[in-house]
Amino acid sequence: DGGITQSPKYLFRKEGQNVTLSCEQNLNHDAMYWYRQDPGQGLRLIYYSQIVNDFQKGDIAEGYSVSREKKESFPLTVTSAQKNPTAFYLCASSICGNSYEQYFGPGTRLTVT
Amino acid sequence: AQSVTQPDIHITVSEGASLELRCNYSYGATPYLFWYVQSPGQGLQLLLKYFSGDTLVQGIKGFEAEFKRSQSSFNLRKPSVHWSDAAEYFCAVYGQNFVFGPGTRLSVLP
Numbered sequence: 001d002g003g004i005t006q007s008p009k010y011l012f013r014k015e016g017q018n019v020t021l022s023c024e025q026n027l028n029h030d031a032m033y034w035y036r037q038d039p040g041q042g043l044r045l046i047y048y049s050q051i052v053n054d055f056q057k058g059d060i061a062e063g064y065s066v067s068r069e070k071k072e073s074f075p076l077t078v079t080s081a082q083k084n085p086t087a088f089y090l091c092a093s094s095i096c097g098n099s100y101e102q103y104f105g106p107g108t109r110l111t112v113t
Numbered sequence: 114a115q116s117v118t119q120p121d122i123h124i125t126v127s128e129g130a131s132l133e134l135r136c137n138y139s140y141g142a143t144p145y146l147f148w149y150v151q152s153p154g155q156g157l158q159l160l161l162k163y164f165s166g167d168t169l170v171q172g173i174k175g176f177e178a179e180f181k182r183s184q185s186s187f188n189l190r191k192p193s194v195h196w197s198d199a200a201e202y203f204c205a206v207y208g209q210n211f212v213f214g215p216g217t218r219l220s221v222l223p
Binding site: 004006033035040041042043045088090092100101102103104105106107109 | 117122145147149154155156157158159162164203207210211213214215216
């Protein structure tokens with residue numbers, strides 16, 4: 001089955017540690033996205049990538065980093081510089097950068113204490 | 114700049130009743146419009162989308178939405194709600210980029 005996988009489902013870290021969230025897709029999509037979701041705030045775009053080895057900052061990129069070494073993979077690192085990292089993180093992909101339909105993974109809930 | 118508002122944070126309806134979720138957008142031109150649904154702790158699933166043409170669009174799970182340019186609205190409707198429809202619903206707009214509304218949580222009473 002084609003789709004987007006995110007692992008792990010739940011992630012716990014101590015404050016001050018970097019943590020990397022995985023996102024893999026086998027849809028052969030060019031574009032991939034990371035969103036952060038907080039209660040009552042909808043989704044906010046962290047980073048997106050329209051092609052391998054290229055990515056752009058979204059609305060709330062501070063404290064996050066990404067890489068896009070392979071078309072299928074778009075990992076997100078939440079660094080210790082992120083002031084409030086506890087949130088639900090969603091990865092999405094689309095056929096190309098201008099495709100208007102995004103497919104979402106199941107999400108990773110990160111808790112930092 | 115584009116924006117999306119969903120005026121209702123939480124709506125409760127009885128099973129079998131009709132449903133309308135409101136969505137208003139702000140964008141200089143006609144945007145592309147979407148409705149997504151999210152079950153607790155899950156990702157988002159696309160319900161329907163509007164790009165152009167007929168302003169009444171049909172989606173999955175018996176949902177439909179109507180684009181009204183004069184009101185800058187794209188309200189989601191369902192004639193008879195099922196208990197399994199309880200979820201969070203997001204309206205989204207693509208103009209210059211993808212922007213999501215804050216969501217409306219739907220509760221369904223038995």
